[in-house]
Amino acid sequence: KDDDKGSLRRRSFGSFSRFGPDVETSGVKPSGDSISNIPLVLEDWHRRSMSAQADEAGKTLSPHHKKGQSTGQLGLTQRNRARSFVQNIDGTMVSMTPVEMGRHELYEEVPFLAMSGLQRKEHSLSVAFSSYAAQLDTLETDEYMAATTGKHLNPEEKERRLSQMSLLLLDELEVDAITVTTPLIFAVLIASMLMFNMGYNISVMNAPEPFVFPGHSTSAWSMAVAAFCVGGPLGAVLAGQWADQRGRRGALMITTWLFIFGGLVQALAPSLNIVIVGRAIIGVASGASTVLVPIYLGELAPPSLRGVMGTMTQFALVIGILVADLVGFVLANPTGWRYMFFLTSAMAIFQLLLTPFLLESPRWLLGRNANSNKARFIIKKLRGFRYDEEVETEVEHYLGASKSQSCNDSNDNSGGSSAKNPMLEMFQDKKVRLLVISTLVMQVASQFSGINAVFYYSGLFFDGVIENPLVGTTLMGAINVLATYVALLLMDKCGRRTLIMWSSAGMFVSCIVIVVSLNGYFS
Secondary structure, eight states: TTTTTTTOTTTTTTOOOOTSTTTTTOOOOOOOSTTTTTOOGGGGTTTSSSSHHHHHHHHOOOHHHGGGGTTTOOOEEEETTTSEEETTTOOOEEEEEEHHHHHHHHHHHSSSSSOOOOOHHHHHHHHHHHHHHHHHHHHHHHHHHHHHHOOOOOOOOOHHHHHHHHHHHHHHHTTTGTTOOOOHHHHHHHHHHHHHHHHHHHHHTTTTTSSSSTTHHHHHHHHHHHHHHHHHHHHHHHHHHHHHHHHHHHHHHHHHHHHHHHHHHHHHHHEEEEEEEHHHHHHHHHHHHHHHHHHHHHHHHHHGGGHHHHHHHHHHHHHHHHHHHHHHHHSSTTTTTTHHHHHHHHHHHHHHHGGGGGGOOOHHHHHHHHTOOOHEEEEEHTTTTSSSSHHHHHHHHHHHHHHHTTTSSSSSSSSOOSOOOOOHHHHHHHHHHHHHHHHHHHHHHHHHHTHHHHHHHHHHHHTBBBHHHHHHHHHHHHHHHHHHHHHHHHHHOOHHHHHHHHHHHOOOOOOHHHHHHHHTTTT
């Protein structure tokens, strides 16, 4: 609430017509049980495209209301009061129902990335908007009752109406969380397999080390392990170019073929040097996966599901590490190690068989052509829509969010190159510079803590300490999965900073214990 005017405002919208005319006038009768229901008299209106609705509304505005357009306060005639107008970031006006406005808000505030930890943000935005819309509905109901009966709602009736409308609107805003279509399921499955393959290849070199070309030197084996990390940054850099030029689907296909080719090179390698080449290729594919998967799922999934998608892909990664350790019990031997490497290609080939069900990102298509019929067809399949106007509304959400989240001022919303460098701008901005540097230092510190060395060489660490080093490696992988699950549960409850501080302290103590142990002080 604004302390000076007592008015309700929303930061993301240029103007807001309170789902009807201003409450200072004669008021509006709320429509049915939920403010989002459109009256039958407006059925024809609702079946038109959004641009047609806006054009028609402009013709029916009174002279007084037309004056208000310049100040962003649009009023509606009696016929069109069930809908409201929102001013987009580019200045255009679109007609939306309250639930559509809430979805528009979610699209603008939740980034187009599938990342773990977004669930709280998604739910908080839905709760905030449903509460906001419910308050406006209660105000209009009170005005309507006063205009028709001469009596205002009493406090009990206001509270009941507010509670009822908040719950109804919240349910409608979060309906995407329980409505998952088959194309979206296939997209999550294929993307999760990429992350699973990456996790598998992080740990696959651990168990078969004694059996892969016996007699190799420690430095040669270190080169084979490190080749994965050399290819990773290259893949991460190339992935952005592939995604912009060939589309998100095309980039995922390239990554899949790299996994197939790299796995075959390792499995058929006549020498350790060829294994190094295969590892580098798989490293490129893995680095590309870390960039492409969050973007692809974030652009396909509705805002209310992006956090869940990010959690699933993170689990796929750590489960892949654990599976590589478990497979070692069966295939880590002089005759089976090639099959361990071939499993990378086998999983990628299975993923390739599913690619006919893999859809292109509608955001990428709309970024190249806002009138893309293919993008509209994909949105209709992803969301399970039945009517064209529902698709057009979703398109408006995509375009508005892409514009508001753009890193540059160009009209290319697909993430293409620009004259401005977003990374350079972050370092130049004093408000975010320290935050960016802190984030980079934490990531680097996480790598220097030695966790990768433990994943890659835990078999050597446990050799001579326990009877079967693979048991210790597998226990470590299982604890990694469990710790990931606990962290995801606590992320929204304890806060990010608290978890970072405690985990950093744990890393510090663990590093000391590992070094002391390796030096034989606990012998």
